[in-house]
Amino acid sequence: MIDPSVFQLVCFYAFAAVTVVAALGVITLRNSVHAVLSLVLTFFSTACIWLLAEAEFLAIALIVVYVGAVMVLFLFVVMMLDIKQEHLREGFIRYLPVGIVVAVVMLVEMLALIGVRTMHEAVMGANPATAAGLSNTQWLGQALYTQFLLPFEIAALILTVGVVAAVALTLRHRGGTRHQTAAQQVAVKATDRVRIVKMAAERPATDAPAQTQNPETKP
Amino acid sequence: MPNLNDILIMLPELYLVAAACLLLLLDAFMKPEQRSLLHWLSIAVVLVAIYLVISGQPEQPVRAFGGMFVRDGVAEILKTFALLCVALVFVYSRSYLADRKLYVGEFYTLMIFAVIGVMLLVSAGNLITVYLGLELLTLSSYALVALNRDSKLSSEAAVKYFVLGALASGMLLYGMSMVYGATATLDLATLHGAAAHTGVPNLLLFGMIFMIIGIGFKLGAAPFHMWIPDVYQGAPTAVTIFIGSAPKLAAFGMAYRLLEAGLGDLSAHWQQMLAALAVLSLAIGNLVAIVQTNLKRLLAYSTISHMGYLLLGLVNAGPEGYASALFYAISYALMGTAAFGVIMALARAGFECEEIDDLKGLNQRSPWMAFLMMLVMFSLAGVPPLFGFFAKFLVLQSAIHAGMLWLAIVGAVFAIIGLYYYLRVVKVMYFDAPVEGTEIKLQQDPALRLVLSLNALTLLVLGLAWGPLLGWCKSVFPG
Numbered sequence: 176m177i178d179p180s181v182f183q184l185v186c187f188y189a190f191a192a193v194t195v196v197a198a199l200g201v202i203t204l205r206n207s208v209h210a211v212l213s214l215v216l217t218f219f220s221t222a223c224i225w226l227l228a229e230a231e232f233l234a235i236a237l238i239v240v241y242v243g244a245v246m247v248l249f250l251f252v253v254m255m256l257d258i259k260q261e262h263l264r265e266g267f268i269r270y271l272p273v274g275i276v277v278a279v280v281m282l283v284e285m286l287a288l289i290g291v292r293t294m295h296e297a298v299m300g301a302n303p304a305t306a307a308g309l310s311n312t313q314w315l316g317q318a319l320y321t322q323f324l325l326p327f328e329i330a331a332l333i334l335t336v337g338v339v340a341a342v343a344l345t346l347r348h349r350g351g352t353r354h355q356t357a358a359q360q361v362a363v364k365a366t367d368r369v370r371i372v373k374m375a376a377e378r379p380a381t382d383a384p385a386q387t388q389n390p391e392t393k394p
Numbered sequence: 395m396p397n398l399n400d401i402l403i404m405l406p407e408l409y410l411v412a413a414a415c416l417l418l419l420l421d422a423f424m425k426p427e428q429r430s431l432l433h434w435l436s437i438a439v440v441l442v443a444i445y446l447v448i449s450g451q452p453e454q455p456v457r458a459f460g461g462m463f464v465r466d467g468v469a470e471i472l473k474t475f476a477l478l479c480v481a482l483v484f485v486y487s488r489s490y491l492a493d494r495k496l497y498v499g500e501f502y503t504l505m506i507f508a509v510i511g512v513m514l515l516v517s518a519g520n521l522i523t524v525y526l527g528l529e530l531l532t533l534s535s536y537a538l539v540a541l542n543r544d545s546k547l548s549s550e551a552a553v554k555y556f557v558l559g560a561l562a563s564g565m566l567l568y569g570m571s572m573v574y575g576a577t578a579t580l581d582l583a584t585l586h587g588a589a590a591h592t593g594v595p596n597l598l599l600f601g602m603i604f605m606i607i608g609i610g611f612k613l614g615a616a617p618f619h620m621w622i623p624d625v626y627q628g629a630p631t632a633v634t635i636f637i638g639s640a641p642k643l644a645a646f647g648m649a650y651r652l653l654e655a656g657l658g659d660l661s662a663h664w665q666q667m668l669a670a671l672a673v674l675s676l677a678i679g680n681l682v683a684i685v686q687t688n689l690k691r692l693l694a695y696s697t698i699s700h701m702g703y704l705l706l707g708l709v710n711a712g713p714e715g716y717a718s719a720l721f722y723a724i725s726y727a728l729m730g731t732a733a734f735g736v737i738m739a740l741a742r743a744g745f746e747c748e749e750i751d752d753l754k755g756l757n758q759r760s761p762w763m764a765f766l767m768m769l770v771m772f773s774l775a776g777v778p779p780l781f782g783f784f785a786k787f788l789v790l791q792s793a794i795h796a797g798m799l800w801l802a803i804v805g806a807v808f809a810i811i812g813l814y815y816y817l818r819v820v821k822v823m824y825f826d827a828p829v830e831g832t833e834i835k836l837q838q839d840p841a842l843r844l845v846l847s848l849n850a851l852t853l854l855v856l857g858l859a860w861g862p863l864l865g866w867c868k869s870v871f872p873g
Binding site: 321322323324325326329333335336337339340342343344 | 396411415418458459460462463498500503504507510514520522523526527529530533534536537540541543
């Protein structure tokens with residue numbers, strides 16, 4: 176039998192390794208579609224690490240929102256745009272110093288965060304979800320729909336305003352566009368579409384010579 | 395656990411949300427010719443909301459949704475006047491919008507959503523509700539400013555407003571997160587006690603400074619005023635009139651909630667900062683307004699100076715100061731709607747009437763409009779016996795009672811400087827000859843003329859009989 180903590184540790188190292196390799200892939204792969212797919216893998220393995228840290232909700236949100244929606248959108252954009260690789264790599268050396276500075280600052284900040292967990296428990300108390308004996312997602316859901324119901328609904332209202340504003344600012348009724356009217360299509364009768372013309376079964380014999388002699392065509 | 399009682403406390407807001415959604419649906423199924431039905435319905439919806447706010451007002455302040463929402467006297471008075479402003483905006487803007495192909499249902503819906511934001515903001519009992527109410531208000535405002543999407547000026551104003559507004563919201567959130575970090579609570583009532591409990595750590599002070607920056611942005615107080623002139627000028631006048639009225643009431647409500655209800659114990663710290671903001675706003679607003687030739691820009695700088703006066707009332711940090719600031723906010727909202735109302739009454743298709751020179755000789759062409767504009771300008775300048783005079787008098791008095799005589803003197807000096815540019819407008823209307831080849835055509839909408847006249851005459855009536863309104867303002871701030 177494997178010790179659960181050992182299993183957890185093994186899982187963590189496996190997911191972390193995948194995350195790092197995939198993240199490296201994002202910035203090194205030449206094909207931009209591959210890079211985006213590699214980013215999807217990075218997100219997915221990060222979500223797995225969050226699961227290990229008992230942040231189930233964050234993990235689910237990352238997969239649903241980022242992998243499911245944002246990255247698919249990205250993929251479409253990347254596929255539709257005609258991106259030249261050489262063009263993208265042009266300024267690499269020039270921007271390298273700035274990039275290194277930013278990277279070092281971020282590294283220092285992350286290292287500084289390591290001690291925060293112990294401080295955090297001192298100021299904020301224990302994790303309320305574990306205290307209530309619930310899973311992270313369950314607790315979050317209950318809090319959202321009881322304690323934070325009002326802010327949650329106001330946020331929904333803000334999203335509604337976003338939709339109304341987007342439509343109001345972008346929808347243009349242009350003249351001359353061709354479109355179908357479903358109601359008219361359904362209400363159509365056979366007589367509107369097909370006209371039955373009564374004709375004699377045979378061509379009258381007397382007419383034929385008169386047609387061939389065209390008075391206009393004179394030499 | 396929220397229950398029915400919580401919902402009943404929030405009845406006016408919930409009613410407005412439902413009504414806004416219904417109006418949105420109605421608009422989708424209505425022919426453009428029937429839009430005047432939507433117009434009158436929107437006005438009726440807002441008036442009913444005023445009735446619900448006043449009739450359902452409880453005797454004592456009540457809290458709903460675990461303290462997220464507070465319904466008290468301050469909220470009632472602010473909501474009443476914010477809704478009244480929106481109703482006035484609807485009445486004034488109809489023919490203006492119709493002339494510019496902006497007469498669309500979204501104008502009404504977005505406006506109602508914005509005023510719901512105002513109502514939530516002034517009733518907020520929690521930092522989260524403050525932020526969300528504010529975002530609801532500002533997001534609707536961004537869209538409204540950009541509504542005239544074929545105008546370059548309008549789009550530019552909307553982008554500036556959006557970027558600066560997002561920055562201000564970020565500052566506000568940053569401050570809130572610091573305050574949360576220092577006190578471990580988001581609830582404003584708990585926060586009020588917590589400051590005394592934990593002492594005043596630097597983190598709390600920093601959080602307060604960032605929140606004051608956010609408030610300054612929303613008030614449009616210098617040095618956070620840069621967006622005001624461009625937005626006032628670029629937005630369609632029908633939107634400018636809104637931005638100049640209800641959101642100012644909301645900004646006062648926000649300042650009151652955050653600074654008094656939340657950080658009241660720290661008043662000794664924020665009084666000095668507000669005093670600095672007030673002096674800067676008075677100076678920049680009044681001095682820059684002198685050189686303006688565009689009427690909307692002039693009114694924008696005048697707003698900045700008026701926010702300086704409003705801050706004079708807040709600096710007092712006592713019931714008297716809050717009452718005078720509230721009184722000032724109401725007076726400014728009524729004066730602002732009347733001023734932009736006159737501009738909209740004179741504007742027509744292809745003519746905005748936004749240059750001061752457009753008003754030349756207005757008295758010979760439309761004596762009544764010239765008279766109304768004169769009333770508004772005198773009131774804005776603070777000439778007795780108009781409404782604006784008494785409002786200025788009260789805030790100056792409360793600054794003196796707060797022991798800041800120098801601040802009151804600065805306020806009085808700048809009031810005299812400000813007199814110059816208000817009187818210039820009056821001079822142009824009464825003593826300049828009309829420009830040859832131009833004409834002034836009044837909008838024919840009888841509702842607009844009637845309500846605008848009433849609005850401007852109210853400034854005179856309230857200037858003579860200010861007692862009841864001041865009594866109402868004072869009664870909501872228990873000593």
